[in-house]
Amino acid sequence: FDEAVTTVIASAPAWVRASRLDLLRELVALVEPHAHERAGWIAFWKGMALTHYDETGTRIALEAAYQAHLRCGDTIGQLLAASAIADAMTAGWRSFKDMEQWSAVLSALYRPDLEFPDAGLELIAVTGILAAAIIYAGPSPHVAHAALRGLALLDADTDINQRLAMVTLLIYYFDNFGPGERQVEAINVGKLLLKTPGITDYRRALWYYWLACYHLQTMDVQGHGATALKQAGECIDSASEIAIGHQFAGVLFGRDSLHADILMRNGDFAGAEKKLVQAEQWLSPIRPTDTMQCHFKKTQLALRRHDLPAALASIKRVIESAEQSHMPERPISSYRWTEAIVHVKMQNFSLAYAPAHRAIESASPAHVHLCHLALAGYEAMEALHHHLPTRIEKLTRFFQRLREQQTVQVFTMLPRELAQLAAAALSEKIETDFVKTLIRQRQLTPPLSISSLASLSSNWPYPLRIHALGAFYVERHGERFTITGKVQKKPMELLKLMAAEGAAAFSGVPADKIIDELWPDAAIENPKANFDITVHRLRKLLDIDNAVLFNDGNLSFNREIVWCDTAAFEALTGIDNTSSIAGPLTMPDREMVALYRGPLLAGETDFSWLISPRERYAAKFIGAISRTASQLRQRGDEQSSRAALALYEHGLLQDGLVESFYSGAIEICLELRQTSEALRIYRRCEQLFSLVLGIKPSNKMQALREQITHQSA
Numbered sequence: 001f002d003e004a005v006t007t008v009i010a011s012a013p014a015w016v017r018a019s020r021l022d023l024l025r026e027l028v029a030l031v032e033p034h035a036h037e038r039a040g041w042i043a044f045w046k047g048m049a050l051t052h053y054d055e056t057g058t059r060i061a062l063e064a065a066y067q068a069h070l071r072c073g074d075t076i077g078q079l080l081a082a083s084a085i086a087d088a089m090t091a092g093w094r095s096f097k098d099m100e101q102w103s104a105v106l107s108a109l110y111r112p113d114l115e116f117p118d119a120g121l122e123l124i125a126v127t128g129i130l131a132a133a134i135i136y137a138g139p140s141p142h143v144a145h146a147a148l149r150g151l152a153l154l155d156a157d158t159d160i161n162q163r164l165a166m167v168t169l170l171i172y173y174f175d176n177f178g179p180g181e182r183q184v185e186a187i188n189v190g191k192l193l194l195k196t197p198g199i200t201d202y203r204r205a206l207w208y209y210w211l212a213c214y215h216l217q218t219m220d221v222q223g224h225g226a227t228a229l230k231q232a233g234e235c236i237d238s239a240s241e242i243a244i245g246h247q248f249a250g251v252l253f254g255r256d257s258l259h260a261d262i263l264m265r266n267g268d269f270a271g272a273e274k275k276l277v278q279a280e281q282w283l284s285p286i287r288p289t290d291t292m293q294c295h296f297k298k299t300q301l302a303l304r305r306h307d308l309p310a311a312l313a314s315i316k317r318v319i320e321s322a323e324q325s326h327m328p329e330r331p332i333s334s335y336r337w338t339e340a341i342v343h344v345k346m347q348n349f350s351l352a353y354a355p356a357h358r359a360i361e362s363a364s365p366a367h368v369h370l371c372h373l374a375l376a377g378y379e380a381m382e383a384l385h386h387h388l389p390t391r392i393e394k395l396t397r398f399f400q401r402l403r404e405q406q407t408v409q410v411f412t413m414l415p416r417e418l419a420q421l422a423a424a425a426l427s428e429k430i431e432t433d434f435v436k437t438l439i440r441q442r443q444l445t446p447p448l449s450i451s452s453l454a455s456l457s458s459n460w461p462y463p464l465r466i467h468a469l470g471a472f473y474v475e476r477h478g479e480r481f482t483i484t485g486k487v488q489k490k491p492m493e494l495l496k497l498m499a500a501e502g503a504a505a506f507s508g509v510p511a512d513k514i515i516d517e518l519w520p521d522a523a524i525e526n527p528k529a530n531f532d533i534t535v536h537r538l539r540k541l542l543d544i545d546n547a548v549l550f551n552d553g554n555l556s557f558n559r560e561i562v563w564c565d566t567a568a569f570e571a572l573t574g575i576d577n578t579s580s581i582a583g584p585l586t587m588p589d590r591e592m593v594a595l596y597r598g599p600l601l602a603g604e605t606d607f608s609w610l611i612s613p614r615e616r617y618a619a620k621f622i623g624a625i626s627r628t629a630s631q632l633r634q635r636g637d638e639q640s641s642r643a644a645l646a647l648y649e650h651g652l653l654q655d656g657l658v659e660s661f662y663s664g665a666i667e668i669c670l671e672l673r674q675t676s677e678a679l680r681i682y683r684r685c686e687q688l689f690s691l692v693l694g695i696k697p698s699n700k701m702q703a704l705r706e707q708i709t710h711q712s713a
Helices: 002-017 021-034 036-050 055-072 075-089 097-109 119-137 141-155 160-177 180-193 201-221 226-246 249-265 269-280 288-304 308-324 329-345 349-362 365-385 391-404 415-427 432-442 450-456 489-500 511-518 527-542 565-573 587-595 608-634 638-654 659-671 675-693 699-712
Strands: 464-467 473-476 548-551 554-557 562-564
Touching: 002 021, 002 036, 002 119, 002 160, 021 036, 036 055, 036 075, 055 075, 075 097, 075 119, 097 119, 119 141, 119 160, 119 329, 141 160, 141 180, 160 180, 160 201, 160 365, 180 201, 201 226, 201 249, 226 249, 249 269, 249 288, 269 288, 288 308, 288 329, 308 329, 329 349, 329 365, 349 365, 365 391, 365 415, 391 415, 391 432, 415 432, 489 511, 489 527, 489 608, 511 527, 511 554, 527 548, 562 565, 565 587, 565 608, 587 608, 608 638, 608 659, 638 659, 659 675, 659 699, 675 699
Parallel strands: 464 562
Antiparallel strands: 464 473, 548 554
């Protein structure tokens, strides 16, 4: 029996490399009663042979191995048993309470100068060390050395399943502790290892699952978008195909959980909810992390649905469960950060900072800087929300730091809030170029309140911008839209008609109204078919998905993608411009003045439907200029009077036949004792009225002329 024990211990690494764990289990069972002083090594190989087959048996055997090696003073044996326990714990046991103990054991035992009997045993040791470091211990010089040794041992002739396990750990070690380029190196090695014979179905399924997690993470952190989403979906399908045949509950839970994640990202909240219900059937008491992860996904779903009370209750339940299971602070940090996000969305900023700071204390080094960036964003949001004096300073610091670190992947769960910060930055001309880049790369949708439209109208980088006040032109992705080749006239006329509708173009214009305007000839057969063809051609011409929508018989622009000056102008002329703030013009005033470049679709004369909307916008412009100039004059200071004069002069440039603009400008010139300027304005009015209208100025203007003469004298 002594010889048999010796043979089993000596041959075990080869059987593990050959994936003959079933044979190893049988042989260990035969010699176990006769192991005696070598009981530690037999128990160790028993635990290794039971891995992935009997989680309880694995733990019992490995703990017995550690105790036997401890009694014998075998450092290598203790280290290997503790490492195997730490590695197995990552698959999930009822409590993390013991992880602290085994992490401390590993930290005390591992030294870079240790000599292992063979590469396979060293690989087992460093695998456990990294598992403990990722979950509990954190970075240290010895852990960094273990990571590099693990990377080097991937080329050694060792157990292929152990090597694949090491690759998985390295991916997440380098993600948390850096350097990031090593992460890609590890993934490429893993893809090569996957082609090697001898990989167990469990290890193969687990690899695909963790690779799917990696792809989704790169989507969040690095913004790889659709490509990462597609790669994640392919990995989930591969893991599922393997796991179904063997009923690998942990992998099947991960499959349904990740499917729910992808559905959430695509906006299918109902589908995501169904997937989470399916995921619950795979939960097990020996995998408490799965239960927490399930509730965490429910928190994210509630966040995306903007059901904030449900999200807050859910994330508090997750944190409570994590603490009860003695989960280390490092993995809990992501839950605490999510609690902070919920408070921010609820605008309870004072409640957000405590969990945020606590999360930062235990976050991985690679992610700490992102946490600090987000925290700076929270402070800027609070300052904006409460209109604090420090709001511009905090907003500037936030976007400066983003630009300096060349990252746009912040606020991944707070896109609306990031859009609000971006809108405020553009309004204040803070880091304008970078903010526009961030908006495009993150595909942020603009805040939709009328008050924000004033600051967005000329700055927000909409994919499609339509200018119809004055000469008509279109910008696509920031470039003037040039039509090449033969283009049908009707699609462009339809676009101009929609632009003429202003704000109504975003709420929806009835198809029947459009048909009556574009095809007024009652003799035309099937005008609805003409409408459908024209809409199709317009969408093809614009070449921007979902820019033009058709729902419930109404055609509309997508307000998240399209900006139109007529709609912005209508919104601005509807704002009460009265302001107690000292200064020449409020923001809505300046935007309104800048938007009206001339009559609607200036130069167009072929459209019968154009007369009424052109007059409507002209009347709005005249009313807005008159109202705003009057408000400025009422302030009584010279600066405001000169601003009102400039406003009247701008109005005359756009429409030189508005007598109230002339009279208002002359009155201000007389108040400022600019007699010659007043006379110049009067003569311009007199000449234009005579040449264009064939009439003389009104009695009011004649009276002003006498005042000019009197003041001049």
